[in-house]
Amino acid sequence: MKTRLTTLLGIEHPIVLPGMTYIAVPELVAAVSQAGGLGILASGALNPEACRQAIRTIRSLTDKPFGVGCSLMMPGASECAEVALQEQVPVINVSMGKGEWVVERARTYGGKVITTVSSEKHARSAIESGVDGLIVTGHEAAAHGGAVSSMVLIPAVRDMTDLPLIAAGGFADGRGLVAALALGADAVAMGTRFASSAESPVHPDTKQLILAKEAEETIYSPNFDTFPCRVMKTPGGQRYTARKLSPPVAITRSVKAARELNRPLSGLVRDTLSLGLVGAVKVAYFGAATLAMRKAIHEANHVDGVQLIGQSQGLVHDVASVAEIVDRVMAQARTVAANVSGL
Ligand SMILES: Cc1cc2nc3c(=O)[nH]c(=O)nc-3n(C[C@H](O)[C@H](O)[C@H](O)COP(=O)(O)O)c2cc1C
Numbered sequence: 001m002k003t004r005l006t007t008l009l010g011i012e013h014p015i016v017l018p019g020m021t022y023i024a025v026p027e028l029v030a031a032v033s034q035a036g037g038l039g040i041l042a043s044g045a046l047n048p049e050a051c052r053q054a055i056r057t058i059r060s061l062t063d064k065p066f067g068v069g070c071s072l073m074m075p076g077a078s079e080c081a082e083v084a085l086q087e088q089v090p091v092i093n094v095s096m097g098k099g100e101w102v103v104e105r106a107r108t109y110g111g112k113v114i115t116t117v118s119s120e121k122h123a124r125s126a127i128e129s130g131v132d133g134l135i136v137t138g139h140e141a142a143a144h145g146g147a148v149s150s151m152v153l154i155p156a157v158r159d160m161t162d163l164p165l166i167a168a169g170g171f172a173d174g175r176g177l178v179a180a181l182a183l184g185a186d187a188v189a190m191g192t193r194f195a196s197s198a199e200s201p202v203h204p205d206t207k208q209l210i211l212a213k214e215a216e217e218t219i220y221s222p223n224f225d226t227f228p229c230r231v232m233k234t235p236g237g238q239r240y241t242a243r244k245l246s247p248p249v250a251i252t253r254s255v256k257a258a259r260e261l262n263r264p265l266s267g268l269v270r271d272t273l274s275l276g277l278v279g280a281v282k283v284a285y286f287g288a289a290t291l292a293m294r295k296a297i298h299e300a301n302h303v304d305g306v307q308l309i310g311q312s313q314g315l316v317h318d319v320a321s322v323a324e325i326v327d328r329v330m331a332q333a334r335t336v337a338a339n340v341s342g343l
Pocket of ligand 1: 018044137143169171189190191195307308309310311
């Protein structure tokens with residue numbers, strides 16, 4: 001299947017593993033790229049040296065194209081983007097910040113830059129910044145999907161640009177891939193589906209919980225990390241989203257998270273304060289949220305932890321290998337496309 005995205009990146013299938021903190025680790029990234037899709041490393045929990053090491057591990061596992069995701073607003077993210085540029089990573093996926101400097105530097109070695117957006121307004125400014133493609137994240141998505149469903153947001157963004165678009169939010173099988181292509185996208189990003197794959201580092205009990213949950217068993221709330229965020233409906237998810245943490249608790253937890261990540265506190269404070277008071281408080285909430293995410297992902301603790309998950313959990317019925325998932329998505333997409341064209 002050839003689309004604008006497969007042609008741009010030289011990949012076989014229009015399927016992407018999006019950045020997921022603690023989940024999109026080198027082994028999973030390499031498995032998706034090796035299966036013919038595009039794996040994107042999540043750099044949010046990595047310091048620059050760990051990011052460089054992760055990039056080298058991916059390269060030792062596959063010679064196929066892969067990406068590195070950087071949420072530019074987060075402390076340390078620009079340093080990881082710098083490492084990705086130095087290592088000449090084929091694709092850099094930026095979000096939450098101005099990525100012009102990344103585009104300029106990636107051009108020098110032929111790297112491609114893809115920006116994640118969740119609204120028409122974000123899409124407009126990303127297009128102006130000269131990026132090579134967009135991940136368009138609709139309301140159904142795990143974590144930070146937009147206010148508008150994928151069904152409307154993707155064609156709305158397609159009306160603005162001819163750039164390759166990757167549809168994210170609610171896509172977990174071949175039916176979703178054909179639907180995304182029909183809406184004007186050139187690929188799908190599947191977070192929830194790959195988080196429950198055999199190669200994913202998510203705790204086995206959490207994977208079983210994903211299989212058991214229905215589509216409607218999620219919560220979309222700004223109380224988890226200050227941006228509207230979709231999490232699984234669990235005791236932890238319900239408690240965390242019932243009301244916002246107080247700023248002092250958020251700051252204390254985020255400092256704890258930074259210590260656990262071996263982030264030098266002086267640099268963290270400098271980077272955070274450079275964002276201004278509102279930005280600094282937002283980053284503190286993000287830091288606090290990472291502790292809860294880790295408890296759910298690594299310990300299957302859904303009382304103290306919070307699991308990010310999309311509505312597409314209702315479409316996940318087994319834990320399969322990445323290669324099996326990619327094969328099934330492509331086979332089902334071909335059947336569905338043939339059925340639709342035969343109507
Ligand atoms: C378990 C899980 C963890 C995620 N973690 C992050 C994250 O740390 N940061 C982020 O921006 N998006 C995160 N995402 C969102 C994905 O990048 C992607 O936008 C989303 O999964 C797409 O929707 P889908 O879940 O319906 O496939 C996560 C998604 C899942 C399923």
